[in-house]
Amino acid sequence: MIDTLIDITLLAFLTITAIAIIRINNLFVIIMLFGIFSLHSAGLFVVMDAADVAFTEAAVGAGIATVLMLGTLALTREHEEKKVAHRTRLPLLVVLITTIALVYGTYDIPSFGDPAAPAQQHVKPRYIDHSIEETGVANTVTAVLASYRGYDTLGEVTVIFTAGIGVMLLIGGRLLRRNRREDDE
Amino acid sequence: MKHNLILRVIAKYLFPVIALFAFYVQFHGDYGPGGGFQAGVILSVAFIFYALVFGLETTEQVLPPYLLRLLASTGILIYAGTGVATMLMGGNFLDYDLLAKNPVAGQHLGIMMIELGVGISVCAVMLLIFFVIAGRGRS
Amino acid sequence: MIDIILDHYNYWIVIFLMMSGFYTVISQGNLIKKIAGINIFQTSVFLLYISIGYVDDGTPPIIAEGYTTYANPLPHVLILTAIVVGVSTTALGLALVIRIKEAYSTIEEDEIHDKDKSL
Known part of the structure; x- marks a missing residue:
């Protein structure tokens, strides 16, 4: 139960951060928000039992990627504020159509955390049951x-x-x- | 940031802790979460942190770019070399069973070797990229 | 009703994040913002894979006595390497942005197109 609550909260945070990244034009703020986005997704990986992945995402996403982006920003900064032009109509249409297609696709996906899902039936039992006797690595x-x-x-x-x-x-x-x-x- | 006393003191104490944690992650990856990729990234984060506080020049005295280039290729060489070694011993490429007397010990040794290769390579490449991007403004 | 939502909540949010990354890439003109968009897209794919590997009441796939249900280790392996590969390709993209800035002295897509046309 508590897992589900944390999961929902973190995903909501991710959504808010993503919306903020779309709407904000200040590049420094975008990069900082991206670091926060990565940190939240690392937390989410811990909740979803992927400790190794969370490790990597925290060090890479929130650490190195953010630093590299800041370095690039320092090299490419423009001194005067520019009026940023961006198209919205056509991209929005494309994105909406893709979203509808993808959401339609999710109805065939087994429900989240289902032990009977096809992804849990093959290869995995082999790894779980035999890896310790074959490689001696826990x-x-x-x-x-x-x-x-x-x-x-x-x-x-x-x-x-x-x-x-x-x-x-x-x-x-x-x-x-x-x-x-x-x-x- | 060269004049910020608190940052300098904290960086001095944090650097060994982060580096030690990276080595723990590297060599404890068989039993807990961790492994070469994570360890390499964490170790490079330690050096990046040091470079951010004390400046690139100071860090490049410890880790000159030619050494990093050498390390980046050494890592891959260790990885592929393990595979070639198993081939020379009569097995398939990356067939660790032959590395020691019994297969499990061989697997253990093989995994250790290639994790080491991955760690060295990832750490060196991440630092190279950081040094190149951060050093672009100078010269 | 609530079951349907809970069963698909992760996937829907993943789709939303994916699409917001996609939207950032195709609608914004600033190259650094585009790269941030690509990274969001990438992270949402990671989330999709890890969501597929999750099992209810499972533990991380580290074999220990007393536990029988483990998450699927295969997606973890794929994503673990994908994250590190992702940051190096991001760095390559950022390097291209720096070169573009030096050659065109701007990182806005429209201005780059204008400069190309005026040549």
Whole structure:
């Protein structure tokens, strides 16, 4: 019961934050709200028994992503306030149609927390029952991440590494070359 | 923030605590929540916090960018190297059973190795990205 | 009635968050705001996966004596890695924004289009 209450409250907070992010134009406020959004979703992950995920989301979403966005804001800040133009009609229509389609789709989804749902019937019992005797690791998430799906994780780490290389290629170099050319001219 | 005394004192005391927690998460990931991804991110948060309070230059004296680049590739090398090692021992890629005398001990060792690789790689890449974005304004 | 709402509440909120992220991406002109929108979309997908893995009266999937019902570990693994991959791709997007700012000296989409046309 208390779980459900916390769940509902946190989801309501998330909704409010998302609406605020849409409506506010001050970028600094948006980034701070995004940090709050991540922290709330981390809390929600704890309620939904995903301790490992909550850990990561709290450190990544509320920590690193917010800091990186603030760093970008500091580099791209515009000094004069601008009147922001944005289209609303067409995007709103597209979003409404997609929402209706998705909500219609939820009627086929098994109800939240249903132990008989198809997602709980396959693969999972195998991991839960045999992971401890096969790998000797009590935390099933670690066992699946590192052992059963080792290839997958190798791919993920490579993606992270590649993204890091991409960032370095894009903005890692100094601004020297263009400045020198301007000096020559 | 170089002149804010309270922040500087607190940062000095918090840094070892966050770093220690990261190592706890790394090596206790087999029995409790945690693992390489979380540990890498938490350790990099500790350094980012330090860099925010004491400045980038101070942090780059401890962790110069070339070292971070080296670490980022070392992490992946440890991961893939474990896989290649199991292949050389006659098994499949990432088949940890062969790493030790009995399969369970082998699995344990293998998981430990690749979590270590993931942790090093993630921590180094996160710090590299932060240093690059934060250092863009200088030079 | 209340049962139907409680059974689907999580999914509906996830859809709402997803759509607000989507709306931010397609309606706003500011590139940093667009990236915040993408991140909201992404977080809502995480919530969807974790909601699917949840079981009533379950515990986190760490095997211990005295517990029999565990949440599904598979979505946790997928999302755990997706979060870290997500932040690195976000960083890549932010790096692109910084480069665009340096090349066009603006991060408003309309102004970038205008500058492209005037070339």
